[in-house]
Each structure stands twice: as structure tokens, then as C-alpha cells.
Amino acid sequence: MNVPDRYERFVVPEGAKKVSYERDTKIMNAATFIVEREDHTIGNIIRMQLHRDDNVLFAAYQLPHPLKYRILVRIQTASQSSPMQAYNQAINDLDKELDVLKYELEGAFSRFSRSY
Amino acid sequence: MSGEDKNLHSMSESDSEQEDVGKEGIEWIMNLPDVPMKLPPHVELQRTRVECKADAPIHTDTIQYSGAYASLGIDNSLRLDSFRKNFKIEVIDLKEDDMEFDMIGIDPSLANAFRRILIAEVPTMAIEKVLVANNTSIVQDEVLAHRLGLIPIRVDPRLFEYSDKDTPNEKNTIVFRLHVRCERGKPRLTATSEALTWLPNGSEFPLVSDKSVSNSKPKTYTSFSCSQDTLPEFANNPIGPKDGDIILARLSSGQEIELEAHAVKGMGKTHAKWSPVATAWYRMLPEVVLLEEIEDELAEELKNKCPVNVFDIEDIANGKKRATVARPRACTLCRECIRGEAWEKRVSLRRVKDHFIFKIESTGALPPEVLFTEAVKILEDKCERLIAELS
Secondary structure (H helix, E strand, O other): OOOOOHHHHOOOOOOOOOEEEEEOOOOOOEEEEEEEOOOHHHHHHHHHHHHOOOOEEEEEEEOOEOOEOEEEEEEEEOOOOOHHHHHHHHHHHHHHHHHHHHHHHHHHHHHOOOOO | OOHHHHHHHHHHHHHHOHHHOOOOHHHHHHHOOOOOOOOOHHHHHHHHEEEEOOOOEEOOOOOOOOOOOHHHOOOOOOOHHHHHHHOEEEEEEEOOOEEEEEEEOOOHHHHHHHHHHHHHOOOEEEEEEEEEEEEOOOOOHHHHHHHHHOOOEEOOHHHOOOOOOOOOOOOOOEEEEEEEEOOOOOOOEEEEHHHOEEEOOOOOOEOOOOOOOOOOOOOEOOOOOOOHHHOHHHHOOOOEEOOOOOEEEEEOOOOEEEEEEEEEEEOOOOOHHHOOEEEEEEEEEEEEEEOOOOEHHHHHHHHHHOOOOOEEEEEEHHHEEEEEEOOHHHOOOOOOOOOOOOHHHHEEEEEEEEEEEEEEEEOOOOOHHHHHHHHHHHHHHHHHHHHHOEO
């Protein structure tokens, strides 16, 4: 039948890149990142993290179609930064935040003795 | 959030740099002692609380833009150190299969990412292939296969690999056998998930197409190189369904089901049967504030208005009574207490925007706290991939 393959949802097709970068031709310091096989989970947190950056003028993500398993992250920055720099910094910051979160989590679980 | 420390910082600066004062206009103004360094209380309330009014909630958005309060001279950007200072996790309740904990100082998008990952991306094992040898029950093969798929299996999925096409082996497949029959003349028999028996040596059904040498062991649908129960993880802990009382089919006299079920690793994205949680959800912490003293008959009225018993009455001097908010966590924000004339002026219902009450109900493959740690790891991996595979 014409059912699409289940694995298409999370396996990046051969020859395609997980993340590709496309510069905007009309606006300075603006670019779109195309992230294959990701969805709102990652899109929304990247957008959140980018908004916290002082140099980011515009940041948004889009899931163009529910059956096209990719997101577009569009970033425009001030002139002292670049979309690439903002993107990298956002994800690095996120990584660090998750480290803090993991550490706190371990502490919280070890403090709580199981009640059964 | 960083208003306080910025205030301290600027104070010390103005002490040490007396001679520099006046050189940089705006800096100098910001260093004056009476310049507000915090948001005015009403704006702070809008920033940190969702307010539930009788008709609709207001101020529901989280303000993330770093320069949102720049005109007030306040930096809204969130730095890692302030995240570290404000972030907190408190476990409220932890049982075998469910857990409630509070995550404080986190953005809704992160809380939602964890929820989404828990539901759709933490792997488990579930029955994917069912080889039916005999089924004379009234449950059709495909319906039975679907029912089998949804049975939670008590096994740590981290010990298994994702299965490749056509090579089921001991590292990626668990085989169960189901053989139930209702003898003729006997009353109806209920086949439950308890009847699923684990075959640590793999499939026992010979491949039909196999016409190879007859002296060797017949080829089966799986090729296990060793028995799974010799592995240390499963030696004392046989694999089986989490619950033994799930009804699979009811057999009347003379009916029989004989089949083999192969469980593989997968994730909830592909099919909900691989989802490790029954539910994973969060809500923001409710906050109930009495805007004025509510006494005597009004207090009684307020207490009776609330269906979940949020309010209590305490005695104060002169035989008077006063309403207090005793159990704000129980509040479901049904808004019953702010219904009716003037009540909205007496009670304010709010939600704390960065305080999430997270609840995870595991199906039983992994304990809930392990599920959450797995979810955090998955999110970390995702972040790393997004950096590493940037061309």
C-alpha cells in the first residue's frame, strides 16, 4: 500500500544533512537553519534560547508541514553577531542548562527516599 | 530576575568610582540610589503570573525577549548563572509507577520538550510481530495482534538494540509464546497476558521455506546465538508482561489460540504502544490570594463555594472568623470562587508561570525517575547533534 515508511519520521535520509544553513540574500545578518527530522520539541526551545540573546533581533521556528519532518529556524541578529554565532551559542547555553538540570535532578532524587 | 544583584552591583560600583561619576550619562543616572532597579510590582506580577479572571485568563504569555524591559532600564535576558541560582527540583511523590515533582525556574518550552520526549521519544520494548499458528477464537488475528502490541512489557529497553531488517537476534528481540485452549465441554476461558511465556531461546517455529539439511537444527524465525536467560540482567529477573491481568480473548469450548509474539525496541513516535508513559503532564502552580480580609458569613460562603476545599476558616479575636487559603495546590482554577458579584475583587486566582508541577505515570518498563533522566539525556543528545552536524 502507499503507507509511508515509519522510519522516515526520524531517520535523516541518505545524502541529506541534519542541519543546513541558508543565508538570506536581502537582509543583513539573517539566515534560515533547516533542521531535518526534528519538530516542536527542539524548535521551541531553540527559539526560547535565542530570544534570551541580546544580539538576536528576530528568532522564530516553523514546522512547514506535519508530514515534512523538518523545521526551519530563522534568525536575524544585530551587526556585532551573526546567525551562526547566535545559533551555536543558543545550543551551547541550552546544553549547559541541561547539565545544571541533570545535576539538580540527581540531587532531588537522592534526597527523596522512595515510599514503597 | 536579575534585578536584585544588578542593584547590589551598581551600588558598589558607585562607591568605588566616585571620580568617574558624570562621565557616562546614562550609567551615572542608573547608579543613582533611587533609580528603580526592579520592575514595578504590577508589571512584575504580569511577568510572573497568569491571572485567571472570571471570563478568561490574562497575561498568559511568557516574556522571553531580552530587551523587553529595556526602557525601564531592566535587563530581561536570562543568563546561565541566574538560571542556576533560580532552578530547583522538588520531588513531591515517588511511587513504583508514578511520580510527581516540581520544576521551578524553568521555561514552558523546556517543560514541554520533556513532556513531548517522554511521550514520543523514550524507547521501550513492545510486541511488533505476531506469528499466529492457530486461532479459532472469535477475535480476529489482526485485532489480537493489536491487543498484544499494547501490553506493557517489564524489561529495561536500554539492554536492547533497535532491530535491523530481517535479523532478529538475542540483542534486539524478545520472543513470547501464547498457547491457550478451552477444552470441549468446559466453561468459557479467559486468556490473559499472564499466559504469555517468555522464550529465552528465541522462536520455536521452524521456517516453512527452509529446505536445508535435515540433520541440523531446523531454522526458526529468529537466530539467537545464546539464550537470553544466561545473560546476567535476565537470569534472576525473567522478562514478562508488566501486568498479568490484561484480558486478551475469551475462548469458548473447543477454541484455541497458539501464537508467537516478537517484541522489539521502538519509540512512541512510531506507534503509541512504544510510549513508556501512560501520561506525562504538567500544570503551573496555582496561587490563590485573598485581596482583602474575608470575615464571618463571607468567609463561610467562600469556603462552601470551593469544590476542592482550598479555603479554611480560622478564628480571630472577638469571636470573629476569617478565611485563609489552606491548600492552594489543590486548586483546579474552576473559578467558582470568583463567580458572582464582587468576588473578583476579593479573591485573585493566579498561576506561577515558571513553576511546573510535573506528573509522570510510567507503564512499567522503567521507573518514572529513570524515564525522566532518560528524557534529559535524549534532549542533550539532540542538542549535540544540532551543533555537531551543522555544515
